[in-house]
Amino acid sequence: MSSLSSKWRAGNGPSIGMVLALLLVLVVHGALFWPGILTWDAIRQYGQALSGHYDDWHPPAMNWLWRQLRTFGAGPAPMLLLQLGLYWCGTLLWLRAAGRGRPRAALAIAxxxxxxxxxxxxxTVLKDSLFAGALLLASGLIATARAGERWRRIVAAIVLVAAATLRFNAVPACLPLLVLAAPAAWRRTLPRLAMTSVLAAIPLALALPLANAALHSTRSGVELSLVIYDLGGIGRFSGTNVFPATGVADPVAVNADCYTPVSWDRYAWWGAEPCAIGFTNLRAPLKAGHGPYAWWGAAVLAHPLAYAEHRLAHFNSNTRFLVHDADLPRLSLASDPNTWGFTLAPNAARDAVAAAAQAVLQTPFGWPVCWLALGVGLLVLRPAVRTLDPAAAMAWSAVLYGFSYLPLSVASEVRYHLWTIAAVGIAAALTLPRADVRALPRWRWALAGVPLAVVALSGVVARVS
Known part of the structure; x- marks a missing residue:
């Protein structure tokens, strides 16, 4: 591990003042959003937490955890407190990791x-928020671990594997951090780094399916959402029908009316205007014969350019790049109607925070594509593949996770990029002020800044045109 990492670990015990400040911030944050915003996804999850019967549409591990948290109270409040606890404890650790010698880095993180x-x-009670909080805590534990201090790394590894049960695309985010938790000797050479990465990927990849099996979750067909959306996109951009027969007249025209690069929701059973070709009437025919992935593979092979157009168009919306903000989903600022009556009381301070958040989403600071571009730039400045210091690991985690949505996403909500934004921000705060980085040649700084400059300027132009 680099000497810089050793400096980060120096004096890593939190002071009483920092702990008290953390508790105060947590209490204020919790009070603003008490008992937690419940979206449709969370409402479905809480219903399963109450019943004890899970399906795999949303992570059964989170539903099971929510069921255990009922000991501390009903509704979203216990999960909200867990999310906030993970988030602010992780933030405290990273503030400590920044060190007293880098006040600007600590201020930026704060x-x-x-x-x-x-x-x-x-x-907002979301698997994405719980996921981001867990990764923030795990990475903070690793960053503040002294040489030879194993317990922090072990706890971090456990948290990372647990976090991998929350998202089907968790491996890209968790892998660099789990590799960082391993002894430095395990990644001293590129072959060792490769072997360590393979070994670390195994428990991360197995975490979700094993958790689902252990909780006896039923198959919901959630994997069909991606298949159906991709088939819809391929059909839209190729002008042909690649769906199995559903008895719908003129499926090409119907699909063209249903498809949007923003999300797959028109193909789902919810919403005011579900598509005539959708999950309900495609589930059986897609599973017949060789299965849904055979349909998907055949369509991609027959129309590779249409598939690429669809994926790029959706990724453009997903990362809020060349778009108009009015066409994209807004943040959920209140609980959706639910049978238990959980809602948020009026709060002027929360309304001000919500208004500020909506305003930020209309600037480059709220566009995930800008954070991805910044992350790529940081890796140009300091990839640190072998030493994999904490800042580099955070950048790799953020970039790999963010770009995993290029082939795997079906919706465009900023919540999917919460971890990418947080991780890139921390990586930038720790990397940019460094003397060895600032001493790099100008051409490297120019190369690192090009991605961010291009996407930010292009995004502005797209919004005003």
């Missing part, structure tokens, strides 16, 4: 932590 978008998303 400012990022209280950004309005982060406050709203962490005040």
């Amino acid at each position: 400012v990022l932590a209280v950004s309005p978008v982060a406050l709203v998303l962490m005040g």
Whole structure:
């Protein structure tokens, strides 16, 4: 591990003042959003937490955990407190990791932590918020671990594997951090780094299916959402029908009316205007014969350019790149109607935070594509593949996770990029002020800044045109 990492670990015990400040911020944050914003996804999850019967549409592990948290109270409040506890404990650890010698880095991390978008998303009960909080805690434990201090790394590894049960695309985010938790000798050479990465990927990849099996979750067909959306996109951009027969007249025209690069929701059974070709009437025919992935593979092979157009168009919306903000989903600022009557009381301070968050989403600071571009730039400045210091690991985690949505996403909501934004922000705060980085040649700084400059300027132009 680099000497810089050793400096980060120096004096890593939190002071009483920092702990008290953490508790105060947690209490204020919790009070603003009490008992937690419940979206449709969370409502379905809480229903399963109450019944004890899970399906795999949303992570059964989170539903099971929510069921255990009922000991501390009903509704979203216990899960909200868990999310906030993970988030602010992780933030405290990273503030400590920044060290007393880098006040600007610590200040930047603190400012990022209280950004309005982060406050709203962490005040919303979501698997994405729980996931981001868990990774923030795990990475903070690793960053503050002294040489030879194993317990922090072991706890971090456990948290990372647990977090991998929350998202089907968790491996890209968790892998660099789990590799960082391993002894430095395990990644001293590229062959060792490769072997360590393979070994670390195994428990991360197995975490979700094993958790689902252990909880006896029923198959919901959630994997069909991606298949159906991709088939719809391929049909839209190729002008042909690649769906199995459903008895719908003129499926090409119907699909063209249903498809949008924003999300797959028109193909789902919810919503005011579900598509005539959708999950309900495609589930059986897609599973017949060789199965849904055979349909998907055949369509991609027959129309590779149409598939690429669809994926790029959706990723453009998903990362809020060349879009108009009015066409994209807004943040959820209140609980959706639910049978238990959980809602948020009126609060002027929360309304101000929510208004600020919506305003930020209309600037480059709220566009995930800009954070991805910044992450790529940081890796140009300091990839640190072998030493994999904490800042580099955070950048790799953020970039790999963010780009995993290029082939795997079906919706465009900023919550999916909460971890990418947080991790890139921390990586930037720790990397940019460094003397060895600032001493790099100008051409490297120019190369690192090009991605961010291009996407930010292009995004502005697209919004005003």
